[in-house]
Amino acid sequence: MTFQSDSQPKLTSAELASLWTDFLQNTMTRCIFTYFLKDVEDKDIRNIIQSAYTFSDENAKAISEFFSSEHIPLPVGFQDKDVNLNAPRLYSDLYMLFYIENTLKAGLISSGGALALCARSDIREFFSDSLFKTTRLYNQTVDQMASKGILVRAPYIEYPNEVDQVDSHKYLSGLSLFNKKRPLNAIEIAYLHTNIQTNLLGAKLALSFAQSSAQKNVQRYMLRGANISEKHIKLFTDILINNDIQPPISSDHAITDSTTPPFSDKLMMFHMSVISALGTGNYATAAAASQRSDLIVNYERLSAEIAEFAKDGADIMINNAWLEQPPTTTDKELLAKKKDKR
Template identity: 55%
Template sequence: MTEHQTKLTSSEIASIWTNYMNDSMSKCILGYFLKHVEDDEIKSIVQFAYDLSTAHIKKLTSIFQEERIPAPIGFTDGDVNMQAPRMYTDMFMLNYIHHMSKIGMLSFSTFTSMGAREDIRNYFTEGLNESSKLFNSCSNVLLSKGLFLRAPYVAYPTETDYVDSKKYLSGLNPFSNKRPLNMVEISHLFINIQTNLIGTKIAQSFAQGSSIEKVQKYMLRGRDIAQKHIQVFAKVLLENNIQAPASSDICITDSIDAPFSDKLTMFSISLLNSSGIGNYAMSAAASQRSDLILHYERLSGEVAQYAKDGFDILIEHAWLEQPPGTTDKDQIVKKKDTMD
C-alpha cells in the first residue's frame, strides 16, 4: 500500500510562509551583526541566532519544494550591505536578539498550535525550544554583564484576599483616588516600556540609513510614537511611586550608511508593529484598572494607524510580498464568460 502525505492546511501554509519571511529577514540582520560584533560572549549569541535562521530557511525551503508550493521571495543578500560601517553597538545586538527571541517564542507557540501534520508540529515545536534556548542564553549574558533590565521590585505580599468592591476596577474618575497597581499590571507596564525602548533605537537607526525621505519621516514618526508611549506608561508607574525602567546601553552609532534595504527595514518595523499591538491587547486583557485598559486601547489604535501607513509605503514601492491566498471564484466565472 502506498502512503500518501496529507496536504498542508491553510494555517500550516500561512505559518511556514510567515516563518520563512521572518527568518530570511533575521539572517540578513544577523549576518551584518556577525561582521561587526567584537565581544566574544555576544558573538557566540549572534552566531547561534544566525545558524538557527539559516537552518530554518533550509528546512522551510525543503517543505515548499516537497509540497510544490512556491517559496516566498523574502529577503536575500541583496537586502544587506555587508560593506556598511558599524551601525550598532554590541549591547544593542544582544538586546535586539533578546527581544526578537521573545517574539520568536510567541510565534512558534502559535504556529505549533495551528499545526495538524506531525512533521509540521515537530518543526515548530523544535523552533519553540530553540527560541527558548536563545532567550535564556541572551538573558544569562545580560545578567553576567549586569545589564539585564529587571522589572521593578515591590514588597512581597503578606496575605491573600478577594476583591470586595467594584471600585477595584475603576480608574477613570479624576476626582477619586485610583487603587495601587497590582503586580500583573506592573509587569505589563514594564514589558511595554522595555519593548518601546528598543523600538526607539531600531526606528532611529533605520531613519539614519534610509535615503528615501518618506521612509526617513516614517521611521522618525515611529521613534516619536514609541517615546510617547514610554512616557505614558512611565507616568502611571511614577504615580504609584515605582521607578520606570531605563537603559543607556541599547545604543547605535552615528553612521548614516544603510546596512539594510528600505524594503527590509519597513518589513522589520511592520513586524514590530504587529508585536506591539499584540502586547497591548494582552496587557489590556490582563489589566483590571479601567484607566489602564483605556490607555492600551487608545495607544493600540495609534500603532494600528501607523502600521497602516507603513503598508501604504510598502505597496507604493512594490515591497509588500503578498501572502498565499485563495482563488477568487467570482473571477473564475467571469473569466469563463469572456472565453465563451
C-alpha cells in the same frame, strides 16, 4: 534539518500561513545577524549572534524544503542583496544583545502560536524544535545580559501577607474623577515594564533606520515611528511613577552616527511592520490582563495609533513593490465573472 513529510496530508491554511510568515521573518533576521557578525567585538556576544544566525538559516532552509516538497512557490523573503556588509558599524555590541533578546521573546510567542495552530505531525515537529531552540537560546541570552550587568528586571514589589479577594467594583475603576485610582497590581506592572522595554528597542531601531535610509519618505516614516515609541514610553513610565514605582533604567544601547544603509529599504520597512504587529499584540494582551479601566483605555487608544502607523507603512511598501502577498484563497466570484466573459 529535515522533517519527514512523506504520505502527509496537504498543508492546511494555518500551516501554510505559519510557514510563510516564519520564512519571511527568518530570512530577515538572517540578514541582520550577518551584519551584526561583521562588527561584533565581544566574544560572548558573538557566540550568541552566531547561534541566532545559524538558527534563522536552518529554519529558512527547512521551510524551503517544505515548500519544495509541496510544489509551492517559495516566497522571495530577504536575500544577500538586502544587507550591505560594506556599511560601517551602526550598532553597539550591547544593542545587538538587547535586539536578540527581544527577537527571541517574539519567537517564543510566534513558535508557540504556530505549534498550537498546526495539525500535521512534521509541521508540529518543526515548530516544536523551533520552540525548544528558541527557549534555549533565549535563556543563554538573558544569562549573558545578566553577566554583563545590562539585564533590566521588572520592578520589585512587597510580597503579599495574605490571600485577598476583590470586594468592590471600584477595583476595576481608573477613569472616575471622583475615585482615587487603586494601586497597580503585579500583572499590570509587569506589562507596563515589558511595553517600555519593547518600545525602547523600537525607538532605537527606527532612529537607526531613519539616519541610514536614502529615501525621504522612509526617513520620515521611521522618525514618526521613533516618536510614537518615545511617546508610549513616557506614558507607561508616568503611570508607574504616579504609582510610586520607579521604572528600571535601561542601559544606553548605542547606535553610531553612520548614515550608510546596512539594509535595504524593503527590509527596514518590513521590519517596522513586524514590530508594529508585535506591538499591537502586546497591547492587546496587556489590555486583556489589566483590570484598571484607565489602563485598558490607554492600550486600546495606543493600539489604534499603531494600526494607523502600520497602514501608512503598508502603503509605502505597496507603492515600492516591497510587500509580498500571503497565500490566499481563490476569488470564486472573480472566476465566475471570467468564465462568463469567455
